[in-house]
Amino acid sequence: MTKRPQNMTILDVARLSGLSKSTVSRVLSGAPNISENAKKKVAEIVAETGYQRNEIARSLRSGRTGVVALVIPDIANPFWADVARGAQDAAVNEGTSILIFSSDWDPVREKQHLQALVKSRVDGAIINPVRDGLEDIEQFNLPIVLIGSSASRFPDMASVSSDIEQGVALGLDRLASSGLGLPVFLVGDNERSASERFLQAVRRWAAKRNVDCSGLIVENGEYNVDGGRAALERILATHAVPRAVFAANDLMALGAMQALRNKGLSCPDDVAVLGFDGIAAGEVTTPALTTVAKPSRQIGDEAFRLLMQRIEGGQGDRMTLPCTLYERGTLPARVNEPQPALMD
Structure with missing residues (x-):
């Protein structure tokens, strides 16, 4: 087994794999157009040595933390939990982490959460606003995607909502x-x-x-x-x-x-x-x-995708997703529907 140097760095991975530092960095970042041989060599060294990237140093270089925020009105409501799950699943696939805040429909608490996420240096935020004004958000120049029907109040911002x-x-x-x-x-x-x-x-x-x-x-x-x-x-x-x-x-x-x-x-x-x-x-x-x-999970998934576009400098989009009727048992049959025959 390859001996891991103390305080191992990306330079050590490059030396042990016989590749350049830039190639190793590109492999670890998932960059395209990397040879399979280079990917294999880096993967072997990482597996053998247990090397982990210094995410703090990487974020200082890139200006990004790899963390985004999700502010929803009620995490105890299964609908909003499903929205969060959709966003989280999408984030995991992109190697991004999500901080989740619940405002409990309280404008004061929502404002506190927004101040906290800015201090946390998140790369962007997905928000279901419970307040009518977002001026205090916009002043921080943070990439934002709005979710929920409240997004209709802000026609110039990227959003995902149900119809x-x-x-x-x-x-x-x-x-x-x-x-x-x-x-x-x-x-x-x-x-x-x-x-x-x-x-x-x-x-x-x-x-x-x-x-x-x-x-x-x-x-x-x-x-x-x-x-x-x-x-x-x-x-x-x-x-x-x-x-x-x-x-x-x-x-x-x-x-x-x-x-x-x-x-x-x-x-x-x-x-x-x-x-x-x-x-x-x-x-x-x-x-x-x-x-x-x-479509709760789709709302979270699409919102995360739009947020990534905003973080990359794009304008994002405004999406309105259709609803679906789930027929169960709390409504009577339609008047024009045939009724089941009675059994003798």
Whole structure:
């Protein structure tokens, strides 16, 4: 076995492999147009000696750390965890590390995280902004890609988002196909622009179909199970039992299902429930949650790809990804669907 020099450097790898320092550096960096023989020699020396690159020194030379940041509003929400997984998987393939921050929908905490990531000298950041202003981010001249529907507030920045209007239309068309009419809506805090964008999509759907939506019943709540349950409980306390509920995310929808069970109501026989996100937890409820799914992992993957383009000096792009309806058990059958024959 080749003896490893103390405090081994890239010069030692070059000497032991019989290659130049620049060739070894290019091999270790994964540069193209390197001969297989050179790759083999370097790989053998690295394996035998256990040599590891001095990443601190490399970052000082290149001006990059090989680390990017991801700022999401709620790491406990499986949807955002899936977004993070998509970005992380893409980063691993590129030899990049990701620092993940959760703002918990708190503008103050989000600002603290942004200050921390700049101090950490990350190469760039993927952000789902919970605030309306990003001036304090832009002043740091950091490559940024925005994710989520909030990205629509910043038309000049690279972004990846799901098509909320298309997704809302998918859900409302599905409810209409069962003859349910307009549902009651559970959305986030009314100070969050995401809630208003969701409701704007509802109004545009209604306008295109000449549906009167002047009497919409809307209840605000936190984007979690407790928030959804409390929001529907408030509706049930002040209104007649609705025929359908459309929640702006799946956790709120699961909370709504709890509220119905607590009132002795069944789903979908008494009240139909439709979610929005497509988290895996919706598959294991009883009944399983019908939902409009956003492409969470693809959002993370595409956002990382765009961020790499921004770090390399490109302008990036603006991507809007389509949603998909996951048919499960919380909506009744479509009116025009044949019903199964009864067994004697």
